[in-house]
Amino acid sequence: MTTTSHSSITKPHVTEKTLRMSEENTYVFIAPKKMSKTEAVKQIEKLYDVTCTNARALAGTSKMRRWRGKIGRTGLYKKIVVTLKEGQKIELTGQT
Template sequence: MSKVIDQRRLADLIIKPIVTEKATLQLEDNKYVFDVRPEATKPEIKAAIELLFDVKVTGVNTARMPRRKKRVGRFMGFKAQVKRAVVTLKEGDSIQLFPDV
């Protein structure tokens, strides 16, 4: 049973790319890390990356990051929970995260 993926919704699934030391080291293995919406599924993430960046995705790994405590004055709350997606691209494909300067 295949689920039809709404093309208009795909662009909203990807929140932002993650640029950390660990994520930058994974670029050598052709892996890119993105924050995605918590309700996004692996097939939707794959379709969104392929549509937005015109690349071929070979694998998607996801992880739900824990909520972090946030204090504002005397009130304690939580930051929104996010989901991280590590996207592996086909050999030879790449995503340009940093514009040429």
């Protein structure tokens, strides 16, 4: 599968839980539903210049949303959980 602009890692998923996980060298990213785990790991390694030792993929579901009387759905997504090589780090915006 070739990488195109619409199939790239969207953003790091920053919550209280993921900030605690980052202390153990584990980071969570949001990716498009159709992206494979290996493709996501390659993009993370290239984008942040790190080496991933372990990766897991979790499929997220879309949710119903209402806005001004109209019903819609949120998009499908995938969470990619990666563990980095010892001594490497990714700087996230929510960290202190």
